[in-house]
Amino acid sequence: MCSSCTDFQKKTVSFGCSAFLVLFAIVLGSLWPTLSSNLLREKLVIKNGSVNYQNWIKTPIPMYLEIYMFNWTNPADLHRYPEVKPNFQEMGPYVFQEVHERVNLIWNNNHTVTFNQRRTWHFVQERSNGMLNDTVTNLNVISLNVAYLLRNADAIKKFAANILIDLDGSLLWHKKTVQELLFDGFSDTLLEVLKTLNDTVRIPFDKFGWFVNRNLSETYDGSFTMNTGEDSLENTGLLTLWNGASHTGMYKGSCGDVRGTTGELWPVMHSNKTNVTIFASDVCRSLTLQYGEEVIINDVEGAKYVGDERVFDNGLKYAEAACWCNSKPEQCPDVKPGVFNASACKFDSPTFISYPHFYLADASYREAIDGMKPNRSKHEFYIAIEPHTGIPLDVRAQLQINMLLQPVRGFKLYEKVPELMVPMLWFTQRATLTTELANQAKMALMLPKLGIYVAIFFGTTGILLGGIFAYLAIRKWSDQVPYEELLR
Template sequence: MCWSSCSDLQRKMVSFGCSAFLILFAIVLGTLWPSLSSKLLHDKFVIKNGSVNYQNWIKTPIPMYLEVYLFNWTNPGELHQYPNVKPYFEEVGPYVFHEVHERVNLIWNQNNTVTFNQRRTWHFDPERSKGSLDDTVTNLNVISLNTAYFMRDRSTLVKWPVDLVLEVDGSLVWHDKTVRELLFDGFDDPLLDILKTLNTTVNIPFDKFGWFVNRNLSDTYDGTFTMKTGADSLENVGLLTLWNGASNTEMYRGQCGKVRGTTGELWPVSYSNKTNVTLFASDVCRSITLQYGESMSIYNVQGTKYVANEQVFDNGTEYPEASCWCNSLPEQCPDLKSGVFNASACKYGSPTFVSYPHFYLGDKSYSNSINGMKPNKSKHEFYIALEPHTGIPLDVRAQLQINMLLQPIKGFKMYENVPRLMIPMLWFTQRATLTQELANQAKIALILPELGVYIAIFLGTIGAILVAVFTYISIRKWNTRVPYEELLR
């Protein structure tokens, strides 16, 4: 269109038309954008093939690391002198493994859920580690302890031959086991077959002992999960409904047995800043609720830090509502001092107990009964930082310690005169921190709901200014033309 060939009236009509179009477009955009942006965010965050959240979930893009610290018992020969001489444990490590999570065997269900298995892969990272996998560690003999523990209520006649076997093939401690044996490689123990025979109530699924044996590249070790995809509401993204086909683990009483929370990689969108969050940890077959904490920022993405506090590993001693975590008869609860959780129901009946590293936040009696514990908030705090509006994890420090309960067991010479002690075996932390690329994705998602509104305001403002300018010019021209016409009369 040739602007110079148009009449003054035509130019005015075009100018006012363009201005009116900008204003009208701004009104329509501002009105429709909230629903459009909601649709865009839904397509981005819902778990479906091809969505951004799906790609980030099917194989975790954030670099993850498993850092393992083992405890070396330096004076086991002096156990009979307790309490004058306390057991001393020296922390060794960390032994760092690069960790990758993949979701496999997906089944899409009709009720907006997906069922899947989780495959975890670990590769040793010597450059990040402090030590070699060939380092040696001395600590409690878990197989001997479990053999005696499983027989603790049997008759003397049954215990006697097992005690003889323990004296020949067993030992109170394992001396100089390598880190690779204790973690992923495992090692043979002549008592393991006996232990599997004695514990007929559960199926012990390994032929070697190692804290992580049979886990690397396993599709089934963590169990089968069913979670909500968020197709009905983004506030449901990642929430588990079933674990191993059931909504209750049947391992703990009441609310404590329910499968609740997420697996930790996906979180519901639009979390309220002051809402506690819950994750389900298959390692201990239970949910862990983290409390709202302080604000934090990574790559200029603002988030909220959620912290696991004293209540997580209480069984009714300090928090009555936590009494359902007690595994003893109700009249015997609480049966543990706060700070240690009885995970035996999750560990084939073994006297295995979970705490924070170095008994952080636990009753002082645990760390005071032995030497070498140095609980420290900055090093041992369990937390997850989330961007609350998108549910994107910013920083993860999931940290747990595995302990074995050493206690007198009648009928077994090896254990008849030992003190009752919570023995630390190892602790580990899973670390993951947001990358710059994912931070940029989060920023886009955060500004998307307001972006259209800002554009509408900008265009509407330009349109209004143009209308005002064109109106002013037209009025001024009309006022200057009237006196000239009167002079011609």
């Protein structure tokens, strides 16, 4: 304090500083909730330069696609069913590093952005249990599809198709490599026939492979339109359109609605104990996950949401799921619970989706074959989310692809086969929050409290200093007053 100032000036400055600190604390404490909310909003809204935009435009979390193939070990015994059950041996995992990038962005005037998604996969040998040249035996999907699509055709078409299947087809693919069955694909004469069977179906590939033509494709997943969160952070990441429409046109009523997020970005939630919905373009539908439990990932608290038996119900247990059935009303439900008929999404092929190893599905699916070992810890579909920021903490998106083998009249290969739901492969999309992103999340979560702590510090400091100054002033004043005057 200045040495040339009078006592009165020193007291004025001292008490003024104390009052300023207290006033600053009051103002900061009053305004900080609004300021911190605006700061957080600037980080979470999807726009150029925001933290959420940078995390969304290209996936920052290391993501892996783990694929398990099913090898049919005893196909020669098929016609001895049910005396000898088909046995399937799980192979893998074959692990691929997966990167998602958003491209072709169009910013709309209604707080939405339209974009395409480019996915890239690279094989990771050191994480895999097997090589891409491993061989697999399982159903011949192309022959199966020809017979299935012509199951109700006239005798002439069946006869012609039967000849082609006899010449170029088979019931099984023997010793196809994992690389061929996944990303490389392979040519098949019957595939050309399949492409001409139905004028309404346009199969966009010349080779068969479960992931053929998908690596680096910017169009395979379609176009998405989602909320940016500019109007409300509770809408961030929620899809409004897929391929320009709010309804897929593939399933009836609300089951065909485009709902939820793509899975990497989530809105801010005020309550953990709610449901969340993912729109999975792979199966052209939404998947609603139920609240499970509280979890902690890298010291960040979150809520775990789980895919339960409702996801693949067909109206038998949950009435609201009845619209997933595309058959005639009198034929619904057309499959037992736990398996979803995805034929509308897969060019009308007999493709069915379930959890791995028919986890949570009707017991008859796994009892009809050998090799299925459903296990919650291995096969549960879940995602963990930090609700206040919408940051995904841990992802295990797990699905199994099955093909329906059934008798088809007019096709020698299929006339006497048993009806079986045959597992082809299952996959896991796996991602866990990194330490760096966990620190970002913790900083964002601390932001609302940080200003209050600062306000409390300055307020307390101001009050303490004011008290000290008052004590010193009173003491100095009392020391200056004669003792006789204090006794009067």
